[in-house]
Amino acid sequence: MIKKAFALLLVVIIAIFLSVTFAKIPFGYPKTVVGKYYLDHGVKDLGGVNIVTSIVVLYRGFDTLGEVTVLFLAATGLGMVLAGLREKDEKKRKKTPPSLIMRTETKLLFPMTILFGAYIFIHGHLTPGGGFPGGVVIASAFLLMFLSHKKWEAKEKYTKITEALAGMTYVVIGLIGLYVAGSFLENFLPKGVPGNLFSAGIIPLIYTAIGFKVGSELTGLLQNLRETTE
Amino acid sequence: MIYGQVIFYGASVALFAIGLYAILVxxxxxxxxxxxxxxxxxxxxxxxxxxxxxxxxxxxxxxxxLLAHPSAKAVDPVPQALVLTAIVIGVAVTALALSIIMRIYETHGTLNVDKIKELRW
Amino acid sequence: MSSLILVVSAILVIFMIVGAVVTIHARDLLVAIIASAIVDLVLAVLFYILQAPDVAITQASIMGGLTTAIFLVVIKKTERYEQ
Known part of the structure; x- marks a missing residue:
């Protein structure tokens, strides 16, 4: 009880200090200069309409490469930690099979969900979205199939191959930029008309690679988790 | 105008305090x-x-x-790009931590921190 | 941001804080995880109100969808009630 009281006291003190600090930060007024630069020059420099995408993929491209690496390491680490995990007490829960309605519906929904994920990452430079949410939508389509079909599985061979090819595409595009335009991950394709599907240089290519990579990685992660639960 | 500051900063402070309380207690x-x-x-x-x-x-x-005067009409995009990165890193960290939790449950048979006293494998 | 949107976001914030309190007080971990998913989805709506649609779509699909699913798999594997 005393421990809880002390914890509550500490939390209240920290909240008061944070509130006092935040009261000094004005809400709703411009604060950074670099954001203004990106907004004014982003379309002229790169041709992408969605400025957030331009920042994530090109202005801060190294950051995104590192992020994809972190995601890959986490998925690999999860597979490594869980390898050989067995359920100790064989609780024989009576498992009811998924109903007929669910099996039929997920079969219909599976290709449409994958198509929606592909739509999200292909239009990353025009509309909100991009490679990361698109990949997650694809992985959730596989999650639906895992939930409804007990025997169905994503072969680890294919997810690994897709992931490796997508990651290699990202690095190779960066190296071509180094060779043609003079620096790593530099844009080397024509910019096109802002607002068209085929515009913004290498942004759609990189986001497609990221979408495939994230989707196959998370599918492999879910497959690993599923093998240990059954 | 002051209401926006109170609502949004207040939401952030309250969520932070509740999460910190959960971690401590x-x-x-x-x-x-x-x-x-x-x-x-x-x-x-x-x-x-x-x-x-x-x-x-x-x-x-x-x-x-919008294309004519971007910086006069649009909000700051830099924090949004940062948060986009942070969310994806967050799911990776959570998944790895959950796998370690599953291993701990296999070894010790409990999820209670107080009962996992011996630091052995 | 008009005053109507400010009122709506105040209601959403109260809803979110209630969800967070349920998250840390529920003995049943299933209830806690669902409440946490609600908090994440309300956060996505707040991001949309704050003119960040990219972040909103990412938050809704990753934190609201995938993380919840992984948590649910883990409590199925381990134990459901907090002692």
Whole structure:
């Protein structure tokens, strides 16, 4: 009880200090200069309409490469930690099979969900979205199939191959930029008309690679988790 | 105008405090991880709050009017790009932590931190 | 941001804080995880109100969808009630 009281006291003190600090930060007024630069020059420099995408993929491209690496390491680490995990007490829960309605519906929904994920990452430079949410939508389509079909599985061979090819595409595009335009991950394709599907240089290519990579990685992660639960 | 500051910064502070309380008091490992996830949401909300500007629209320059004067009409895009990165890193960290929790349950048979006293494998 | 949107976001914030309190107080971990998913989805709506649609779509699909699913798999594997 005393421990809880002390914890509550500490939390209240920290909240008061944070509130006092935040009261000094004005809400709703411009604060950074670099954001203004990106907004004014982003379309002229790169041709992408969605400025957030331009920042994530090109202005801060190294950051995104590192992020994809972190995601890959986490998925690999999860597979490594869980390898050989067995359920100790064989609780024989009576498992009811998924109903007929669910099996039929997920079969219909599976290709449409994958198509929606592909739509999200292909239009990353025009509309909100991009490679990361698109990949997650694809992985959730596989999650639906895992939930409804007990025997169905994503072969680890294919997810690994897709992931490796997508990651290699990202690095190779960066190296071509180094060779043609003079620096790593530099844009080397024509910019096109802002607002068209085929515009913004290498942004759609990189986001497609990221979408495939994230989707196959998370599918492999879910497959690993599923093998240990059954 | 002051109401926006109170509502959005207040939401971020409240979420942070609740998550910190969960981490300090709760003994269940999954509860501690849920508290961490609340703190992560609070920090993301605070970063987006910093980037917001009154009366401006999202940084997607989809019509001519926006393309003519972007910085006068759109909010700051830099914090949004940062938060986009942070969310994806967050899911990776959560998944790895959950796998370690599953291993701990296999070894010790419990998720209570107080009962896992011996530091052996 | 008009005053109507400010009122709506105040209601959403109260809803979110209630969800967070339920998250840390529920003995049943299933309830806690669902409440945490609600908090994440309300956060996504707040991001949309703050003119960040990219972040909103990412938050809704990753934190609201995938993380919840992984948590649910883990409590199925381990134990459901907090002692």
């Amino acid at each position: 709760k003994r269940n490992l999954i509860k501690i991880l849920l508290g961490l996830s609340l703190i992560e949401g609070a920090v993301n909300l605070f970063l987006i709050n910093i980037g917001y500007i009154w009366g401006k629209t999202a940084p997607i320059l989809s019509n001519k009017e």
